[in-house]
Amino acid sequence: MATRIERIIKYMNDAFKRDAGLWSHSVMDVLENIHSIWEIVNHLIFGKEYLINILEGKEIPSEDDFKTPDDTSEEAWKNTVKKLEEVHNKLIEILKGKTDEDLDKSLGEYGTLEDNLYGIISHDCYHAGQIVLILQLMGLNL
Template sequence: MSSPSQLAKRFREVILDGLWIANTNFKDQLSDVTWEQAVTKVDSLNTIAMLTFHIHYYIAGIVNVLEGGELEIKDKFSFDLPPIESAEQWEELLNKLWTDAEKFAGLIEELPDGKLDEVFVDGKYGTYLRNIDGMIEHSYYHLGQITLIKKLLKSNLK
């Protein structure tokens, strides 16, 4: 399996269907979260909806670059979640995440091996490999937070 294929597989594992590293993934963890739970604040932690938006924001931004566009995302906007006030709005956010995650993985698979060592947009961002690896690691970090917040929400409801 080529390096891009391995990276795409690792990315799908954390977002869509894997169990290897964390014995769970975003899709599994978010499948039973209601919109009310998603927007419920636990102490000073981000909400599940905010973390979901945050990860999607970066995935969509990198997808844009992989499709030949500019890097238009800014860290300062990565938590600017519009209000979620219904199950439909929550489902829309989730569906965008699943769709763009699969698009992201597919675009990674299409990269030639040599592309991974090329500069990603600007030298200050490092290589394509660094950014793809970073997206995977970033996703696992927030997956852990979501898992813990779900547990806290359940324990607070009892």
């Protein structure tokens, strides 16, 4: 039987990784060849980095998390998507070192680690759905 932390990691990856959508399309599924949702991607990066900073005891960034890119080249887009994958993978690696007991630890005003991880899962699913809606409104299908 999987531990609680292993189940959470599975759900996080299901909501995020290509071809593994938790309910429908994953975050990475909806990002392939899409550029109009760049600000949402920056927001997803910010959310994961925010939790990583809490877990690592680092200062919490206060910048605008829905950043509009200055460089809108294909290479810059690919780098942004790559950064999102890297941040996700970093969070997963941190979690692999945690136990079920760690899930109950308070992160202060942010709730428990478990609360925050389910928040990240929901956040990824919500924004994946948002991106799908934007694509549909643009007449694009996945």
